[in-house]
Amino acid sequence: MDRHRVLGIATDLGSRTSHTAIMARSLAIPATVGLHDVTEKVESGAAALLDGYTGLLIVNPSPETLAYYGKVEVRQSEVSKELCSAARAIGYDPGWRSHCFVGKH
Numbered sequence: 001m002d003r004h005r006v007l008g009i010a011t012d013l014g015s016r017t018s019h020t021a022i023m024a025r026s027l028a029i030p031a032t033v034g035l036h037d038v039t040e041k042v043e044s045g046a047a048a049l050l051d052g053y054t055g056l057l058i059v060n061p062s063p064e065t066l067a068y069y070g071k072v073e074v075r076q077s078e079v080s081k082e083l084c085s086a087a088r089a090i091g092y093d094p095g096w097r098s099h100c101f102v103g104k105h
Contacts, residue, residue: 008050010057
């Protein structure tokens with residue numbers, strides 16, 4: 001899977017322990033699974049925002065929603081950097097699966 005082309009995954013079937021969810025987590029790709037009939041209701045090419053933390057798929061998000069989630073993304077990135085720095089400061093190597101390496105490829 002090309003990580004630069006796949007920005008998120010939304011599926012009709014699945015659970016937190018499904019192959020898709022596990023793979024997405026390991027690649028730090030947002031995913032929401034088990035949306036029942038999402039592939040029937042959302043048209044191909046529609047603008048969508050995927051919140052993998054809450055399981056929301058927002059189709060055609062408003063400018064306000066995009067601004068809100070932009071702030072959420074910035075804050076999440078800041079927290080992730082802080083956690084990685086703290087882990088390294090105590091000598092812990094987060095390893096290759098860590099989100100510490102996201103964006104450094």
